[in-house]
Structures are given as structure tokens and as C-alpha cells.
Amino acid sequence: QVQLVESGGGLVQAGDSLRLSCAASGRTFSSYAMGWFRQAPGKEREFVAAISWSGGITYYADSVKGRFTISRDNAKNTVYLQMNSLRPEDTAVYYCAADLFLGSRIATMDREYDCWGQGTQVTVSA
Numbered sequence: 001q002v003q004l005v006e007s008g009g010g011l012v013q014a015g016d017s018l019r020l021s022c023a024a025s026g027r028t029f030s031s032y033a034m035g036w037f038r039q040a041p042g043k044e045r046e047f048v049a050a051i052s053w054s055g056g057i058t059y060y061a062d063s064v065k066g067r068f069t070i071s072r073d074n075a076k077n078t079v080y081l082q083m084n085s086l087r088p089e090d091t092a093v094y095y096c097a098a099d100l101f102l103g104s105r106i107a108t109m110d111r112e113y114d115c116w117g118q119g120t121q122v123t124v125s126a
Contacts, residue, residue, distance in 0.1 A: 001027050001100065001114070001115060002024055002025070002026040002027050002032070002098045002100065002114070003115070004022055004023070004024050004096050004097070004098060004115060004116065004117035005022065005023045005117055005118070006020060006021065006094065006095065006096050006117040006118065006119060006120040007020070007022075007023070007120060008020040008021050008120060009120030009121045010122065010123070011123045011125065012086055012122075012123070012124055013124070013125050013126075014086060014087055014124055014125065014126055015085060016086050016124070017082070017083060017084045017085075017086065018083045018086065018122060019080055019081070019082045020036070020080065020081040020083065020094055020096075021078055021079075021080055022034070022036075022078065022079045022080075022081075022096030022117055023076075023078050024078070024079070024098065025077065027098075029072075029074055029077040030053055030074040031053060032053055032098050032099055032101070033050060033051060033052050033053050033099040033101070033106065033107065034050065034051050034070075034072060034079040034096060034097065034098055034099070035047065035048075035049065035050040035051075035096070035097045035107060035108075036049045036050070036079075036081045036094060036095070036096055036097075037094070037095045037096075037097060037110055037113075038090075038092035038093065038094045038095070038122075039092055039093050039095070040089075040091060040092040040093075043092075045095070046061065047109070047110070048061055048064055048068065048081070048094070049061065049064065049068055049070040049081060050099075050106045051070045051071065051072055051079065051106075052104065052106060055071065055072045055074070057106055058070050058071075059106045059108065061108075063089075064083075067083065067084050067085045067086075068081060068083050068084070069081070069082040069084075079096055081094065081096075083122070086122075086124045087124060088125065089124075090122060091122060091123050091124050092121075092122060093119040093120065093121050093122075094119060094120050094122055095116055095117055095118075095119045096116075096117045097110070097114075097115065097116045097117070098113060098114055098115040098116075099112055099113050099114065100114040100115070
């Protein structure tokens with residue numbers, strides 16, 4: 001239904017910034033909410049941020065609030081995650097996901113998302 005491709009990951013130092021992108025194709029991009037999750041080695045996948053279909057509503061995990069910003073450009077079928085003041089504990093594989101629920105919600109559980117990208121590695125050195 002929806003294909004997602006992340007990009008923008010890399011190796012940075014603590015305090016640096018990165019911007020992740022997730023390009024979507026398939027279903028009309030402006031019809032569904034999007035989220036970012038991450039998974040560190042040996043840990044479960046965790047919620048990072050989510051954005052409504054219009055971009056008007058955003059929600060963040062406490063661990064990234066004030067440092068990360070999620071946004072979307074519906075004309076470009078792309079969602080972004082701007083990550084500032086990166087810390088070593090932000091090291092993980094980052095995934096974008098599409099929530100195809102036909103209604104208005106901001107989902108924070110990975111089981112609520114229907115489609116996933118392949119992930120992009122972010123490594124933050126101390």
C-alpha cells in the first residue's frame with residue numbers, strides 16, 4: 001500500500017545535528033499520519049515522534065522533546081526528522097512508519113502503524 005524509504009543517517013559526534021528523510025509512495029501521502037521509531041542494539045523498538053496528516057499536530061517522546069523536530073512536506077511526499085544536540089544514547093536504527101488509520105489520531109505504539117521503511121543507521125560518538 002505504502003512504500004517508505006529513509007535516508008540521512010550517518011556517524012556524527014555528540015552535539016551535532018542530522019536530518020533524516022523518509023520518502024513515501026503509493027497511497028496519497030496527505031491522507032495518513034507518519035511516525036519515527038528507533039531501535040538500539042539489544043533494545044526494543046521505541047517511539048520517537050509522530051505527525052498528523054496535515055502536519056498540524058506533532059507528538060514526541062520525552063527523551064527527544066526539545067531536541068528533535070518532525071515535519072512533513074505533502075507536496076514532496078516526504079517526512080523529516082531534524083535531530084539536534086545528538087547524544088550517544090540516540091544511537092539506533094531509525095525507522096519511519098505510516099499509520100493508515102482512517103481517522104484523526106497520533107499513534108505512539110508500533111503495532112498501530114501499517115507500513116515501515118527499511119531503516120537508517122544513526123551513530124553518535126561521545
